[in-house]
Amino acid sequence: MTHHGWDALILGGGPGGSTLAASLARRGRRALVLEREKFPRFHIGESLLPRSREVFVELGVDEELDRRFLRKYGARFLCCTTGRESTYRFEESFDPKFTYAYQVPRAEFDHVLLEQARKLGAEVREQWEATDVLFEGSHAVGVRAKNLLNPSEVTELFAPIVVDATGRDTLLASRTRRKANIARLDKTALFSHYRGTFRPSGQDEGNIQIVIFEHGWFWFIPFRGDVTSVGVVVSSEWIRQKQKGESLDSFYDRTFAQSATARELLGGATRLRPVGALADFSYRIDQLAGDGWLFVGDAGGFLDPLFSTGAHLAIKGATLAAEAIDHALTTGDVSRAAFATYEANVRYAVDLFLGVVQSFYAGQFRETLFEPNQRSTIRKLITSILSGDVFHVERRPPWASFLREHYPAEVPTFV
Numbered sequence: 001m002t003h004h005g006w007d008a009l010i011l012g013g014g015p016g017g018s019t020l021a022a023s024l025a026r027r028g029r030r031a032l033v034l035e036r037e038k039f040p041r042f043h044i045g046e047s048l049l050p051r052s053r054e055v056f057v058e059l060g061v062d063e064e065l066d067r068r069f070l071r072k073y074g075a076r077f078l079c080c081t082t083g084r085e086s087t088y089r090f091e092e093s094f095d096p097k098f099t100y101a102y103q104v105p106r107a108e109f110d111h112v113l114l115e116q117a118r119k120l121g122a123e124v125r126e127q128w129e130a131t132d133v134l135f136e137g138s139h140a141v142g143v144r145a146k147n148l149l150n151p152s153e154v155t156e157l158f159a160p161i162v163v164d165a166t167g168r169d170t171l172l173a174s175r176t177r178r179k180a181n182i183a184r185l186d187k188t189a190l191f192s193h194y195r196g197t198f199r200p201s202g203q204d205e206g207n208i209q210i211v212i213f214e215h216g217w218f219w220f221i222p223f224r225g226d227v228t229s230v231g232v233v234v235s236s237e238w239i240r241q242k243q244k245g246e247s248l249d250s251f252y253d254r255t256f257a258q259s260a261t262a263r264e265l266l267g268g269a270t271r272l273r274p275v276g277a278l279a280d281f282s283y284r285i286d287q288l289a290g291d292g293w294l295f296v297g298d299a300g301g302f303l304d305p306l307f308s309t310g311a312h313l314a315i316k317g318a319t320l321a322a323e324a325i326d327h328a329l330t331t332g333d334v335s336r337a338a339f340a341t342y343e344a345n346v347r348y349a350v351d352l353f354l355g356v357v358q359s360f361y362a363g364q365f366r367e368t369l370f371e372p373n374q375r376s377t378i379r380k381l382i383t384s385i386l387s388g389d390v391f392h393v394e395r396r397p398p399w400a401s402f403l404r405e406h407y408p409a410e411v412p413t414f415v
């Protein structure tokens with residue numbers, strides 16, 4: 001078996017894969033990324049969280065992101081049925097180290113991150129598709145991959161660690177692990193880009209706006225310039241209202257007709273791309289690591305995008321994976337046990353978000369969001385969560401324990 005000198009093979013070059021490759025390269029490890037697409041390419045998931053900037057600074061890419069993208073200082077929630085609204089600014093969080101994030105067209109953002117991984121020394125092969133993870137017994141030892149520019153070129157690559165960062169494709173989990181939908185999160189998203197929607201002025205221009213209505217919630221994510229990502233997440237009951245043969249564009253317009261507030265924010269904006277859709281999108285995988293393999297980002301689970309959490313979990317999770325892989329390579333123990341802390345830290349972060357998201361759909365957290373005489377600690381707590389302050393690797397703050405107690409995550413059991 002030839003190892004070609006790579007320490008890790010990373011399948012997928014989205015934010016999870018590219019951050020991992022860059023972080024490993026910074027540690028002097030040789031990472032190879034196989035990415036099926038040619039970047040830049042469209043991707044959903046455009047609103048980032050301030051805490052990801054910790055990683056951007058570490059990887060030396062924060063200034064470039066700031067030059068390219070609109071700053072997001074907070075989140076504005078509007079409730080259609082009650083007329084209530086509330087704006088949370090990240091500076092109000094318990095630990096306001098990072099007071100803004102970015103709103104990013106993902107084609108450009110993902111490209112910047114992947115290029116940064118290259119600059120830091122990772123090898124990146126675009127238009128290479130991983131087709132199989134190779135095992136010896138329980139140990140992942142390599143990958144079979146196809147050059148999409150020359151499909152007869154199929155090769156086997158080997159390394160001590162294989163990381164699945166293939167996103168919602170969940171290459172390895174779909175074949176070897178158990179994958180379960182998460183309670184109360186059987187939703188569908190419809191989305192597009194628009195030119196000319198309403199935006200607040202000044203520092204609030206970059207805020208994400210979330211409009212809650214009877215069947216779900218709309219997002220308005222403004223980019224630098226005049227283009228805005230507009231989408232809606234709806235219940236499975238509402239999706240059943242889509243008529244046979246009705247186009248997504250038409251059903252999307254009918255969904256807007258359900259919310260006067262969303263229509264107001266949309267104004268006379270022009271739709272720039274056909275409406276896309278994704279169904280049943282929250283899932284959990286039974287394990288995040290095994291002998292010689294790890295999952296990073298969506299490849300290891302996905303949570304409803306209400307609080308724009310996916311990219312942050314992938315990015316910050318990738319840095320924890322890099323730390324665990326680096327240590328495992330140093331000690332020579334790449335068994336599942338070597339990644340137990342990684343798995344525990346990622347699960348902890350995901351479950352902090354998950355409990356709150358489930359409580360939002362059940363109604364309790366939604367009330368808390370709009371409470372008129374909110375205590376300042378509750379406001380700080382909500383803002384901390386919205387900032388992505390969920391990776392408490394060194395110390396778990398008391399407010400997080402409060403959150404876990406009051407909004408416990410309901411997770412699927414794998415028997």
Ligand SMILES: Cc1cc2nc3c(=O)[nH]c(=O)nc-3n(C[C@H](O)[C@H](O)[C@H](O)COP(=O)(O)OP(=O)(O)OC[C@H]3O[C@@H](n4cnc5c(N)ncnc54)[C@H](O)[C@@H]3O)c2cc1C
Binds near residue numbers: 047131231297
């Ligand atoms: C409706 C919706 C709205 C969302 N909104 C937000 C938001 O506002 N903010 C946010 O942070 N997140 C949001 N997300 C989540 C976000 O999109 C993801 O969590 C994030 O992209 C995860 O990054 P990743 O690197 O794990 O996976 P991805 O970004 O999906 O990257 C995976 C990469 O792997 C490649 N790949 C797949 N299979 C293979 C293969 N076999 N071989 C080689 N390469 C492969 C793909 O081409 C892709 O480039 C949203 C998600 C949905 C569904």
